[in-house]
Amino acid sequence: MQSQSRFFDDIARVASGAAGALTGIRDEVEARVRDQLERVLAGMDVVSREEFEAVKAMAAKAREEQDSLQRRLLVLEERLAKLDQPSSNTPRSSTL
Numbered sequence: 308m309q310s311q312s313r314f315f316d317d318i319a320r321v322a323s324g325a326a327g328a329l330t331g332i333r334d335e336v337e338a339r340v341r342d343q344l345e346r347v348l349a350g351m352d353v354v355s356r357e358e359f360e361a362v363k364a365m366a367a368k369a370r371e372e373q374d375s376l377q378r379r380l381l382v383l384e385e386r387l388a389k390l391d392q393p394s395s396n397t398p399r400s401s402t403l
Contacts, residue, residue, distance in 0.1 A: 354362075
């Protein structure tokens with residue numbers, strides 16, 4: 308009976324070692340894939356998330372400023388149009 312127990316202990320040790328080895332292999336494969344992906348992305352000239360978010364915020368701010376300036380321009384154009392309209396109270400000069 309003791310030989311059977313020893314056999315199972317040996318199998319458990321081998322399985323445990325194999326599991327540890329597989330974990331190590333998995334970690335190594337992940338590291339190599341990550342390195343390769345970083346090299347590919349660096350070659351593609353891809354921006355980082357932080358850079359993208361910064362440019363996105365700048366574009367949103369520029370859009371808001373453009374909208375604000377456009378509203379101001381419309382107000383000024385309306386005021387100018389009112390100034391250009393001849394008033395009914397103002398006599399018109401006749402041309403010869």
